Amino acid sequence: MMKTKILISTMIIVLSLTSCEKGFVETNGQLQVKGVQLVNRTGDPIVLRGLSYGWHNWWPRFYNEGTVKWLKEDWKVTVVRTALGVGVNSENAYFQNPDFSLEKIEAVINGAINEDIYVIIDWHSHQIFREEAVDFFSKMAKKYGHHPHIIYEIFNEPVHNSWEEVKAYSMEIIQAIRQFDPDNIILVGSPHWDQDVHLAADDPLTGFDNIMYSLHFYARTHKQWLRERGDYALAKGLPLFVSECASMEASGDGPLDFAEFDAWIDWMEKHKISWVTWSLADKDESCSVLYPSSASDGNWNEEDLKESGKLNREKFRVYNP
Numbered sequence: 297m298m299k300t301k302i303l304i305s306t307m308i309i310v311l312s313l314t315s316c317e318k319g320f321v322e323t324n325g326q327l328q329v330k331g332v333q334l335v336n337r338t339g340d341p342i343v344l345r346g347l348s349y350g351w352h353n354w355w356p357r358f359y360n361e362g363t364v365k366w367l368k369e370d371w372k373v374t375v376v377r378t379a380l381g382v383g384v385n386s387e388n389a390y391f392q393n394p395d396f397s398l399e400k401i402e403a404v405i406n407g408a409i410n411e412d413i414y415v416i417i418d419w420h421s422h423q424i425f426r427e428e429a430v431d432f433f434s435k436m437a438k439k440y441g442h443h444p445h446i447i448y449e450i451f452n453e454p455v456h457n458s459w460e461e462v463k464a465y466s467m468e469i470i471q472a473i474r475q476f477d478p479d480n481i482i483l484v485g486s487p488h489w490d491q492d493v494h495l496a497a498d499d500p501l502t503g504f505d506n507i508m509y510s511l512h513f514y515a516r517t518h519k520q521w522l523r524e525r526g527d528y529a530l531a532k533g534l535p536l537f538v539s540e541c542a543s544m545e546a547s548g549d550g551p552l553d554f555a556e557f558d559a560w561i562d563w564m565e566k567h568k569i570s571w572v573t574w575s576l577a578d579k580d581e582s583c584s585v586l587y588p589s590s591a592s593d594g595n596w597n598e599e600d601l602k603e604s605g606k607l608n609r610e611k612f613r614v615y616n617p
């Protein structure tokens with residue numbers, strides 16, 4: 297009897313230890329949208345918090361599994377975002393060098409799958425390239441759509457396109473993805489750098505499940521008026537996902553606005569909105585979180601992190617469980 301008791305207690309301890317070690321995606325599984333809320337496999341609200349990589353064509357050295365592992369273990373992120381550079385005049389961008397580009401973003405995608413965190417595949421463009429995007433997202437959905445880790449962001453930031461144009465484009469890309477992947481989350485952009493969410497709220501996409509709308513902010517430029525626009529969109533039933541944000545002005549440079557960034561985090565947390573910060577790069581600008589001294593594969597010291605790097609890391613470590 298005593299032996300049985302000991303055996304049962306040991307089994308319980310082993311089982312609870314095993315569940316502690318469960319990965320983040322293993323625990324939460326296939327994401328869904330219920331109303332305006334992102335929820336996990338069991339329908340419980342979930343908030344993802346993590347970092348976006350910078351444009352892959354300019355900062356390819358950080359596109360590897362080592363940085364994903366470091367971001368998960370040391371920065372405690374639960375999501376990363378790969379920014380596929382499209383439509384820029386750069387020898388390593390997707391149209392100029394597709395093989396190199398796919399190798400880079402797939403290193404991060406595979407890293408995220410291995411580390412069991414979520415990953416956003418972001419078409420990092422400011423203009424519409426419909427045919428190329430249909431081709432790209434069809435391939436991604438076919439190859440990765442069975443992994444619950446994957447989130448698609450089909451148009452980083454429209455600039456000059458109207459909501460009607462962005463909506464028509466989005467319908468086509470979503471249909472292409474849904475041929476191969478019936479369920480993973482898809483993020484849709486809106487005019488003016490993903491700030492016109494009120495236009496999407498007045499005329500949303502219909503007929504698809506698990507669609508969310510990206511809202512981007514740079515806290516020193518975009519303040520209470522944009523949060524109020526977000527409130528309007530939520531009240532009209534539009535699910536929001538902050539897939540890019542930072543604490544300085546919209547140029548990505550200049551001083552950090554700590555108070556306004558905190559106001560944004562309070563707003564996002566209050567509404568259980570996921571948030572991803574910009575960006576993993578070592579460019580000489582305040583939004584790039586690293587100094588050029590940083591190793592390419594993680595293991596960064598305090599001295600490698602810029603002020604924004606320290607701020608982001610601290611926030612993830614506070615807010616992520």
Ligand code: MG
Pocket residue numbers: 441442443444477478479480
């Ligand atoms: Mg799927």
